[in-house]
Amino acid sequence: MHLLNLIRRSAFNLIAPKMTKCGLFLTVPSKISTCGTLRMIYLNKNISKNANENIDLDEWKSVVLSGLEKEAFEKRSPEEEPNIAAIKEYIDMSRRLGKPVPENITEEQLKRLIEYPSVSSRNRYLAFLFSKEMKKNADKEKKKKQQEEREELRKTMENEELIPKSRLFRAIWDSSMDVTYNWKAAQAMSFGQPLIFDMDYNDMSERELQNTVKQMMECEGANRKAVEPFHLYYCNFKEDGPYHKEFLKRYGDAWDNLFVTVTEKSYVELFPRDQIVYLTADSPTVMETFDHNKIYIIGSLVDKTIRKGVSLARAKRLKLATAQLPLERYFNWKTGAKVLTLDQMIMILITLKNTGNWKEALEFVPKRKHEGFLDPSLQQFIHKQKNRKISEQNFKKKLLVEELSKKRLWNGLWEE
Amino acid sequence: MGFFLPKRNWVLQTLTFLPVSAKQNFPAMCRCFTSITSCRWAESTDPKAFHPEIKRKDDNIRKKKAGKDRFPPKPFIAFVAGSSKMRAMDNTNNSVANDSFSPLKIVSPPDTPLSAKEWEKLKEEYHHFKKFEDVMFDSMINHHSPVDVAKSLLVAVAKRDGDVEYSYLVKYLAICVFHKDIGEIYDVYNIMKAKYKSLEASAYSLLIKGLSDSPHWKETLVLLEKVKKVSFHSRQNYGDCIEGALLNQERNLAFELFHELVAEKLTPALTTIKLFFDFCQSVKDDHVKNKCIDILYYLRENQIYPDESLMLSIKQWFESIPGENWKGNLTTMSKSRQCCSCGHLLEDINLNEEEFINVKEKIKRDVIEGTDIFRNTSPQELERFQTFVNKHPPFDVVIDGLNVAKTTLLSPSSKTLLDVVDYLAQKYHRLLVLGRRHMLKNSFQWKKRDMDEMQKKADFFFTDNASKDDPFLLYAAFHSGGHCMMVTRDLLRDHKAVLSDSVTRRLFFKWQRGHQMVVSSYLPGKILTFEDALPYDTIVQTDGNTWHIPYDDNLSNRVSYEIPMKWLCLQKK
Numbered sequence: 001m002h003l004l005n006l007i008r009r010s011a012f013n014l015i016a017p018k019m020t021k022c023g024l025f026l027t028v029p030s031k032i033s034t035c036g037t038l039r040m041i042y043l044n045k046n047i048s049k050n051a052n053e054n055i056d057l058d059e060w061k062s063v064v065l066s067g068l069e070k071e072a073f074e075k076r077s078p079e080e081e082p083n084i085a086a087i088k089e090y091i092d093m094s095r096r097l098g099k100p101v102p103e104n105i106t107e108e109q110l111k112r113l114i115e116y117p118s119v120s121s122r123n124r125y126l127a128f129l130f131s132k133e134m135k136k137n138a139d140k141e142k143k144k145k146q147q148e149e150r151e152e153l154r155k156t157m158e159n160e161e162l163i164p165k166s167r168l169f170r171a172i173w174d175s176s177m178d179v180t181y182n183w184k185a186a187q188a189m190s191f192g193q194p195l196i197f198d199m200d201y202n203d204m205s206e207r208e209l210q211n212t213v214k215q216m217m218e219c220e221g222a223n224r225k226a227v228e229p230f231h232l233y234y235c236n237f238k239e240d241g242p243y244h245k246e247f248l249k250r251y252g253d254a255w256d257n258l259f260v261t262v263t264e265k266s267y268v269e270l271f272p273r274d275q276i277v278y279l280t281a282d283s284p285t286v287m288e289t290f291d292h293n294k295i296y297i298i299g300s301l302v303d304k305t306i307r308k309g310v311s312l313a314r315a316k317r318l319k320l321a322t323a324q325l326p327l328e329r330y331f332n333w334k335t336g337a338k339v340l341t342l343d344q345m346i347m348i349l350i351t352l353k354n355t356g357n358w359k360e361a362l363e364f365v366p367k368r369k370h371e372g373f374l375d376p377s378l379q380q381f382i383h384k385q386k387n388r389k390i391s392e393q394n395f396k397k398k399l400l401v402e403e404l405s406k407k408r409l410w411n412g413l414w415e416e
Numbered sequence: 417m418g419f420f421l422p423k424r425n426w427v428l429q430t431l432t433f434l435p436v437s438a439k440q441n442f443p444a445m446c447r448c449f450t451s452i453t454s455c456r457w458a459e460s461t462d463p464k465a466f467h468p469e470i471k472r473k474d475d476n477i478r479k480k481k482a483g484k485d486r487f488p489p490k491p492f493i494a495f496v497a498g499s500s501k502m503r504a505m506d507n508t509n510n511s512v513a514n515d516s517f518s519p520l521k522i523v524s525p526p527d528t529p530l531s532a533k534e535w536e537k538l539k540e541e542y543h544h545f546k547k548f549e550d551v552m553f554d555s556m557i558n559h560h561s562p563v564d565v566a567k568s569l570l571v572a573v574a575k576r577d578g579d580v581e582y583s584y585l586v587k588y589l590a591i592c593v594f595h596k597d598i599g600e601i602y603d604v605y606n607i608m609k610a611k612y613k614s615l616e617a618s619a620y621s622l623l624i625k626g627l628s629d630s631p632h633w634k635e636t637l638v639l640l641e642k643v644k645k646v647s648f649h650s651r652q653n654y655g656d657c658i659e660g661a662l663l664n665q666e667r668n669l670a671f672e673l674f675h676e677l678v679a680e681k682l683t684p685a686l687t688t689i690k691l692f693f694d695f696c697q698s699v700k701d702d703h704v705k706n707k708c709i710d711i712l713y714y715l716r717e718n719q720i721y722p723d724e725s726l727m728l729s730i731k732q733w734f735e736s737i738p739g740e741n742w743k744g745n746l747t748t749m750s751k752s753r754q755c756c757s758c759g760h761l762l763e764d765i766n767l768n769e770e771e772f773i774n775v776k777e778k779i780k781r782d783v784i785e786g787t788d789i790f791r792n793t794s795p796q797e798l799e800r801f802q803t804f805v806n807k808h809p810p811f812d813v814v815i816d817g818l819n820v821a822k823t824t825l826l827s828p829s830s831k832t833l834l835d836v837v838d839y840l841a842q843k844y845h846r847l848l849v850l851g852r853r854h855m856l857k858n859s860f861q862w863k864k865r866d867m868d869e870m871q872k873k874a875d876f877f878f879t880d881n882a883s884k885d886d887p888f889l890l891y892a893a894f895h896s897g898g899h900c901m902m903v904t905r906d907l908l909r910d911h912k913a914v915l916s917d918s919v920t921r922r923l924f925f926k927w928q929r930g931h932q933m934v935v936s937s938y939l940p941g942k943i944l945t946f947e948d949a950l951p952y953d954t955i956v957q958t959d960g961n962t963w964h965i966p967y968d969d970n971l972s973n974r975v976s977y978e979i980p981m982k983w984l985c986l987q988k989k
Contacts, residue, residue, distance in 0.1 A: 056571065057529060057564055057567040057568060057571060058567075059571045059574065059575070060567070060570040060571045060573070060574035060580060061603060061607065063574035063575065063578060063579070063580075064574060064579060064580050064607055064611070065607065065610065083645070086614060086645050086646045087646050089613055089614045089646070090614060090616050090646040090647065093582065093612065093614065093615055093616040093619075094616045094617075096581065096582040096583055097582065097583045097586060097616060097618065098550070098583055099616075118648060119617070119647060119648045119650075122647075203787075284881070284882060308791075309791045310788065310791065312790075312791070313788045313789075313790035313791040314788075314790070316790040316794065316882075317788075317790045
């Protein structure tokens, strides 16, 4: 036995790299006997060379196949189309490989999956569903934990005697907060400065549209909570269009009670053209200050694939003034597009409206995109470089004005 | 990295000889260190990152110094294979590749099979991994461990769990396929068939790859059909099936598979094409010969260039055709249209009438107007441009004014443009310079005197500052006809990408190669050289008795907007 092993091992070393024929080394099946403990002692002394003597390398096949006979094969319901069943099976197998695919998939999602035209797009969709599922499960677990904690709290509370405390106010509930916000929003509807969302972007993919609507909801919420809200207009809004459907899906009955003006008309019909400023990152002009008499437009567009100059083209067509935020002036820009999300935009505008302080307003630009605020001295330096001529002219003007005012003063003094 | 090494040594030396008193210099030293390792934190300590203006000035000073040292500038080459790679090497900021900390590098697989108990022990050593077996199998695949080692781990798993997970089976299969252990592959295949109703893509492709050169190769066709049912076909799977068919002398089946692959709009791998030429050598069958010639025509139609190994196979195949006596030479082409080795005239690069009109229309539709005409220009401007072009007789050269003017920072923009216009005016009759309105304002960069002088020698068209000038450049060149050249360094990739269909893109690229002149190097008052357009088309071509096939050598990394420079010239004696 030992001899055979020796011969086999030496032969093994010769033929191993070639491996042309299988079944050359028919191993003698033998169970690891009690000398295993002995071998373990050897192992501890780092003599593991002899360890492969008694390993039966083909044992796993018999184990797997014997396991097969035991388990009965579950069959899918025959009602399903063979194609869909096969794809479900396929997803199941991918999950076993540890790929990011969801555990459960609905018929609707399956149909959408089949519509995707390539492997990569399908995999991306599956990964998206997977992450959604993971989030759901995590949320469920969190809720369970919270419930348990609450139960414990209640038990401890029950043990203590509750003494009624005297209070000045009763607890402020969310509903009363809502009422206050709504009053303010209603006030804004009648006296507030208009802020327009241009809803005329119809060539978005479904996912982009969903993101847009989600961001618009964030905007509306942020605006409602502001000290002095804008009067929001949703212009070019098509009744029963894709936007409308998505809004109804998300807001439900609340859609009709929103304090915003939704209109099919264009902003050009509602307001004088010279007051309108279209905000777009591609604009050649930079916004210096926030003007309370102007009407700003934000294009409600999410472009995952950056489509340059779409909103600028729209403004050009209608001959409107455009402006971009002075991001380069205030930031040392690091990475990422200078296109901000809708909710970031509205937060910046609200802060500008209420304080007029750029530094405070631009806090809402994501921190990952820049390397901090530029310090004023350097800012002036760059500014000077850019606008040296303008500043020189202004300086001369200032001198003139000062001289004139001095003259006037003297004249006035003399006259007196 | 290599650039920084001497610096680092220098820093080390200085540090070792640092007297204790030089404490103030220490932060500066540290800064040197941080700039060596490019991490974000280091970027923020870099004073230049804070002062973009200063940075630009620095660069200017450096460039000026370079000018004083009279280093001729590196020539700009547009379409030669590998030139963009060279440019990228020049432009990189010596960044250090960060070594990712991968578990696969920590775990090294054993080199002999272990028993189940020994595996248990190993597992305890690596207890911080969630799934030790997964990591172990992955590292085995990475290290190309022998099949028996993987097998012993499978045995250990099977003993412990009474079953083997699918993912382990697939990974084990990958190891078997690498070692071409056909018996094992077939066993795993049978187990998978018995155990699962269907598999997923990676297992299918592994099986197809593994079984293709075995007696069971017919199974691969069944597997291929199965893949099509649930997922998309990949060119690799087809390639493996074709290999299996060719190995077993089933040439017709292989050709059928090839046609199927092309019909699926997949581009076959070059190794797959190589197989055909390798396996069809010395065949007296005219049918097979014609099929191989068809493949060459396929390469021609889709502008696919063979690599060096495929080229050698093609050469051998031609030379092995019985009774035809082909002779192959490797050459490079001269600037003329003649082949250096046989003197045969290569195909002309000019588009024919129909193609030219097609590309012209598409450029007007896709590049200038696009989805929204206001994105690039405005209707009024387009009309102004069209009346301008129609009023003038056709131009010989259209110059992208801004692009040419920015070739160097050593002289004002208008001076550079003036030099180029002067040079071209001696050779060509009618010039058109495209620019933007801001060029007309007298400034340091754009001197009125220079502009006035140019106006005598060339026609000018200025677009609005907010418009794009490239589309007009293209349209003006196409409007002037097939003889018109254009001068720009821009590779026009973004405009090519906007074109709606691949055929037009290909034609556009062909036109671009034949009509784009590039200011390859310029030193004010000293050097001005142009890279002329190629007179011949770089494409697989034949006239029956000769074949000329451009190919990529193994050295140069060619990108999609470049063309190979080496040729295989085949002649029938």
